[in-house]
Amino acid sequence: MAKVHFRTNVELKSIIGKDLITDDNIAVLELVKNSFDAGSKKVDVIFESVIPKIDVKSYKRKNNSKIIISDQGKGMSNFDIENKWLNIAYSEKKEKKEEYGRTLAGNKGVGRFSCDRLGKFLTIYTKQENSENFIRLSIDWELFEKKDDINFNIQDVEFDLFEISSIEFQSETNIGSFQSGTVLMISSLREIWSYDKILDLKRQLEKLINPNQSFKSSKFDINIIASEFKEQEKKKGENEKINGLVKNQIFEKLDFKVTSIQAKITRDGKFIISILKDRGNSIFTLIEKNPFYLLKNVKTHIYYLNPYSKAYFRKQTGIRSVDFGSISLFINGFRIPPYGDFGDDWLGMESRKGQGRTRFLGTREVIGRIEVKDNDDIALDEENDVFKIISSRAGIVNNEIFSQLAKSTDPYGFYYRIFRRLERFVVEGIKWDSVAERNYSKLEKEVLNPRWDESKEKYVEDSLSRNKRVYSVVHNIIDTRKDDLIRLKINQDFVSNLINEQKQKIDKELETITNQINQSHLSPEELSDFIERLESSNKELEDFNNKVGGGETTKTLKGDLEAKIEFLSKQKAELESKLKEEEEQRRTAEEEQKRIQEELELERDKNTYLLSTKRNMSEDAKGLIHNVKQTSKRSKQNAQSLYDAFVQDNVKKNQALKLLSTIIYNSEKALKISNLITRANFKANQDYQDVNIVKFLEQYLDLYNVIYDDNEINFVLESNVESFWKRISILDISLIIDDLISNSDKAHAKSVKIILEEDKDSNLIMIFTDDGDGLLHKFEKNSEVIFELGITTTDGSGIGLNYVRRTLAKMQGKIRFLGNNKFLKGASFEIVISKSYK
Incomplete structure (x- = not known):
C-alpha cells in the first residue's frame, strides 16, 4: 500500500492571490490592516511613477510604477519571514486575538497575496527593534505563472533573503531609517492608478477602521503620498484632495440633531438594550431578553436622515450621505467591504422598500453601522457559530450566526428587530419628518451656507403635533412580547417638554384672543369663532391630559380656558339680545319706508308726463x-x-x-x-x-x-x-x-x-x-x-x-x-x- 499526500501546484499562488482578491482597493486595505496588526501607529501609502507616459497596452506589459506600504510596526525576523510570512495560510492571529491594545484584524493567512493583485514584483524591507540591519526579500510573481506543468510546485520557487545596512535601505527606497517596521514595495503595477482611482481608495480607507471599537490606547494614522498629482490637486476642494492624512469618517455621533436608534447585546448575551432618540432627545430606553443565542457583544447605530439631516451630513463630512453608503458591518473594528458601500444592499433594505415605498425605509434614508466583536468562548471548529470573512474579503459567510444578525424576514434577525422600530417611528410617529421645501437641491444649498442656522428649518408639521403623536405611538413600535420585556423607560424630560409645549400653545391662544377682544367691537359670529377656538383648545387639552397627563399644569390651564369660554358665552348672549332688538326696530322702519315709496311711485305714475323734461329723461x-x-x-x-x-x-x-x-x-x-x-x-x-x-x-x-x-x-x-x-x-x-x-x-x-x-x-x-x-x-x-x-x-x-x-x-x-x-x-x-x- 502506497502513501500519498496533497501537493501544492505553483498555480495556487494566483488562486489565492490576484484571482482571489479581485478588487484593488480591498488589496490595499488588507495590507494596511497588516500594518495595524503589527502595532504601527502610522502607515504611509505611497504612489510613484503611476502616470503613464506610454500607451496602456505597453504600460500593462512593463512599467516602473510603484505602490509602497510603509509602517513602523514590530517588523519581522528571518524566522518570521521563512516560517510565517512564506507559510501559506498560516496566521498566528488565529490564536492571538489582541496585541498592542488592539483587536487584531486578520486571521486567514492569505492577505499577503494582495501584493500579487497589485503588481508583478514585490520587495519586502523589514527590521525589528533589536536588529541593526534590514532584511530584504524580492519576489517575482511571474515565476509562479507556469501553467500546465504538473510537476512544478509552489515551493519549487526559491528566493534570496538578504541582510542590508540602513544606508543601503535608504538608498534603495528613499525612505528614512526606522527602529522597527516593514516596507512593501510593489512595482510594475497591473492597473493604472489615476487621480480618481486613488480618491476612491481614500474613500475606502476613511471608513476602514471604527475607532470606537478597535482602539484601547493608541491611534492609527493612514497617510497617502501621491506627489505626481499635487499640481492637479490644487484645483480640488478639500474633500477631493488625495494627499495627506486620511480623515476617519466613522463618526461616533453626528454633530446635528437627528432621529436615531442605538442598540447593543450585552457581553454575556442575556439582554438587548435599545435607546431611541429624536432630534437629540431621548424618547425611550428598552431592556429586553436576547433571543439570539449566538450573538453577544454586538452593537448597532442607525440614523434616519430627513432632507435637512442629509444636508447637515454633507456639511459635517464633506460628502453626500448617499455617496457615503448606508449600513456598514465592522468585525473587530474593521469594516467588511463591500457592505455599506453605495449601491450595496447586503441587508435587503432596497428590495424590501420596493414592496412599499411609503411604508419602508431604504438605504438612501439611513446610515449607520453594526459592530461585532469575536466571542472568545466559542470553539474554533463550530463553523456556524462564528462570523467568517470570505477569503476574497468581499463579505462574510452566510451561516447561522449571520442569519441571526441580518435575517430580513420573520422571525427577524437582530438588525431588523432594531431597524423596524426606527422605521415604524419614522413612518407612524414623525410622518417621515417631512419638510416644507420640496426642492431638496435648493434646501441643501441654503444649509451649506455658513450663515445658516437651525432656527430656519421649516417642517410640514408643527413641533407640538409631531411630539404628541410620537408619544402616542411609542408602545406600538416596541413590538416585544410581555414575557421578554425587562424594562421600558419613557424619558421624563421629553414628557415635561411636551407638557410645556402644550401649555405655551394654549397660553398664546388665550393671549391672542384676549388682545383681539380688547381691541375691537365684536359681532356674535366673531365671538362664536373665539368660543369655538377655545373649546377646541379645551378638547385638545382633555385629550392631552388623558394620553400624557400634566398634573397641576394642565388642570390650571383647563380652568383658565373654561372661565374664558364662560365669559365670552355671556358676552355673546348679551350682544345677540341687543342685536335682536335693533333688528326689530330696523324691520319696522324698512316696512314704513316701503309703504311711503309705493305711494310715491303711484303719484309719479300719474304725473310723469307733466314732470318729465329732456334734462331728467331716461x-x-x-x-x-x-x-x-x-x-x-x-x-x-x-x-x-x-x-x-x-x-x-x-x-x-x-x-x-x-x-x-x-x-x-x-x-x-x-x-x-x-x-x-x-x-x-x-x-x-x-x-x-x-x-x-x-x-x-x-x-x-x-x-x-x-x-x-x-x-x-x-x-x-x-x-x-x-x-x-x-x-x-x-x-x-x-x-x-x-x-x-x-x-x-x-x-x-x-x-x-x-x-x-x-x-x-x-x-x-x-x-x-x-x-x-x-x-x-x-x-x-x-x-x-x-x-x-x-x-x-x-x-x-x-x-x-x-x-x-x-x-x-x-x-x-x-x-x-x-x-x-x-x-x-x-x-x-x-x-x-x-x-x-x-
Missing part, C-alpha cells in the same frame, strides 16, 4: 321720442302729399287710400310710443313674449311694402332660417327695424334687403343692407362712433343708432357696421342675436 325715453319724431314726420309728409293732390285736383283713389292708411299706421305707432314715454301703459307694452323673429320680420316687411309705393322703397327678406324663437319685446324689435329703415330712407335708398342665417353656435345673424348713399366717408374708418349718442350721419338728432344698439343689448344682441357696397351698394349692418333663451 335714455330709453329719448330713444322712444326719436321714434315718435320719425313717425310724426312720415305722417306729416304723407298728409302733405295728400293735401297737395287735392289742391291740384289730382287725387287718385288708390293713392289716397294708401297715403291715408300710412297716416293711420304711423298715428297708432306714435300713440303707442307716447304711452310708453308717459308710462301710462309702460308695463303692458314692455312685456316680453316668445317671438319667432323670422316670421315676425316676414310680416313686418310685408306691412312696409304696403306703406311704400313700388317706386319709393322695395323691401326684401332673404332667409335661410326656418324659425328662431326668442323671448323679446315686439315693440323693441319693431323700433329697431323702424330706425334702420328710416336711415335707409334718408339715404335715398330704393331697395332694402334683410338676410337671415345662423352661425355655427346657432345664433341668428341678420344682415341689413340698402342701395342708398351709404355711410359718409369720414365715418368709414372709425364706424363705431356712429353708435354714440349725439352722433348723426344725416341731419338727425344722433339718437337712432345709439338706441338700436342699447335695445339690442337688452335682448342679448349686438350690431356693427360692415361697410358700404358689401351686399347692395349702400350701407350694410350686421345684427347678431344670441340663441340663449331669455
Whole structure:
C-alpha cells in the first residue's frame, strides 16, 4: 500500500492571490490592516511613477510604477519571514486575538497575496527593534505563472533573503531609517492608478477602521503620498484632495440633531438594550431578553436622515450621505467591504422598500453601522457559530450566526428587530419628518451656507403635533412580547417638554384672543369663532391630559380656558339680545319706508308726463321720442302729399287710400310710443313674449311694402332660417327695424334687403343692407362712433343708432357696421342675436 499526500501546484499562488482578491482597493486595505496588526501607529501609502507616459497596452506589459506600504510596526525576523510570512495560510492571529491594545484584524493567512493583485514584483524591507540591519526579500510573481506543468510546485520557487545596512535601505527606497517596521514595495503595477482611482481608495480607507471599537490606547494614522498629482490637486476642494492624512469618517455621533436608534447585546448575551432618540432627545430606553443565542457583544447605530439631516451630513463630512453608503458591518473594528458601500444592499433594505415605498425605509434614508466583536468562548471548529470573512474579503459567510444578525424576514434577525422600530417611528410617529421645501437641491444649498442656522428649518408639521403623536405611538413600535420585556423607560424630560409645549400653545391662544377682544367691537359670529377656538383648545387639552397627563399644569390651564369660554358665552348672549332688538326696530322702519315709496311711485305714475323734461329723461325715453319724431314726420309728409293732390285736383283713389292708411299706421305707432314715454301703459307694452323673429320680420316687411309705393322703397327678406324663437319685446324689435329703415330712407335708398342665417353656435345673424348713399366717408374708418349718442350721419338728432344698439343689448344682441357696397351698394349692418333663451 502506497502513501500519498496533497501537493501544492505553483498555480495556487494566483488562486489565492490576484484571482482571489479581485478588487484593488480591498488589496490595499488588507495590507494596511497588516500594518495595524503589527502595532504601527502610522502607515504611509505611497504612489510613484503611476502616470503613464506610454500607451496602456505597453504600460500593462512593463512599467516602473510603484505602490509602497510603509509602517513602523514590530517588523519581522528571518524566522518570521521563512516560517510565517512564506507559510501559506498560516496566521498566528488565529490564536492571538489582541496585541498592542488592539483587536487584531486578520486571521486567514492569505492577505499577503494582495501584493500579487497589485503588481508583478514585490520587495519586502523589514527590521525589528533589536536588529541593526534590514532584511530584504524580492519576489517575482511571474515565476509562479507556469501553467500546465504538473510537476512544478509552489515551493519549487526559491528566493534570496538578504541582510542590508540602513544606508543601503535608504538608498534603495528613499525612505528614512526606522527602529522597527516593514516596507512593501510593489512595482510594475497591473492597473493604472489615476487621480480618481486613488480618491476612491481614500474613500475606502476613511471608513476602514471604527475607532470606537478597535482602539484601547493608541491611534492609527493612514497617510497617502501621491506627489505626481499635487499640481492637479490644487484645483480640488478639500474633500477631493488625495494627499495627506486620511480623515476617519466613522463618526461616533453626528454633530446635528437627528432621529436615531442605538442598540447593543450585552457581553454575556442575556439582554438587548435599545435607546431611541429624536432630534437629540431621548424618547425611550428598552431592556429586553436576547433571543439570539449566538450573538453577544454586538452593537448597532442607525440614523434616519430627513432632507435637512442629509444636508447637515454633507456639511459635517464633506460628502453626500448617499455617496457615503448606508449600513456598514465592522468585525473587530474593521469594516467588511463591500457592505455599506453605495449601491450595496447586503441587508435587503432596497428590495424590501420596493414592496412599499411609503411604508419602508431604504438605504438612501439611513446610515449607520453594526459592530461585532469575536466571542472568545466559542470553539474554533463550530463553523456556524462564528462570523467568517470570505477569503476574497468581499463579505462574510452566510451561516447561522449571520442569519441571526441580518435575517430580513420573520422571525427577524437582530438588525431588523432594531431597524423596524426606527422605521415604524419614522413612518407612524414623525410622518417621515417631512419638510416644507420640496426642492431638496435648493434646501441643501441654503444649509451649506455658513450663515445658516437651525432656527430656519421649516417642517410640514408643527413641533407640538409631531411630539404628541410620537408619544402616542411609542408602545406600538416596541413590538416585544410581555414575557421578554425587562424594562421600558419613557424619558421624563421629553414628557415635561411636551407638557410645556402644550401649555405655551394654549397660553398664546388665550393671549391672542384676549388682545383681539380688547381691541375691537365684536359681532356674535366673531365671538362664536373665539368660543369655538377655545373649546377646541379645551378638547385638545382633555385629550392631552388623558394620553400624557400634566398634573397641576394642565388642570390650571383647563380652568383658565373654561372661565374664558364662560365669559365670552355671556358676552355673546348679551350682544345677540341687543342685536335682536335693533333688528326689530330696523324691520319696522324698512316696512314704513316701503309703504311711503309705493305711494310715491303711484303719484309719479300719474304725473310723469307733466314732470318729465329732456334734462331728467331716461335714455330709453329719448330713444322712444326719436321714434315718435320719425313717425310724426312720415305722417306729416304723407298728409302733405295728400293735401297737395287735392289742391291740384289730382287725387287718385288708390293713392289716397294708401297715403291715408300710412297716416293711420304711423298715428297708432306714435300713440303707442307716447304711452310708453308717459308710462301710462309702460308695463303692458314692455312685456316680453316668445317671438319667432323670422316670421315676425316676414310680416313686418310685408306691412312696409304696403306703406311704400313700388317706386319709393322695395323691401326684401332673404332667409335661410326656418324659425328662431326668442323671448323679446315686439315693440323693441319693431323700433329697431323702424330706425334702420328710416336711415335707409334718408339715404335715398330704393331697395332694402334683410338676410337671415345662423352661425355655427346657432345664433341668428341678420344682415341689413340698402342701395342708398351709404355711410359718409369720414365715418368709414372709425364706424363705431356712429353708435354714440349725439352722433348723426344725416341731419338727425344722433339718437337712432345709439338706441338700436342699447335695445339690442337688452335682448342679448349686438350690431356693427360692415361697410358700404358689401351686399347692395349702400350701407350694410350686421345684427347678431344670441340663441340663449331669455
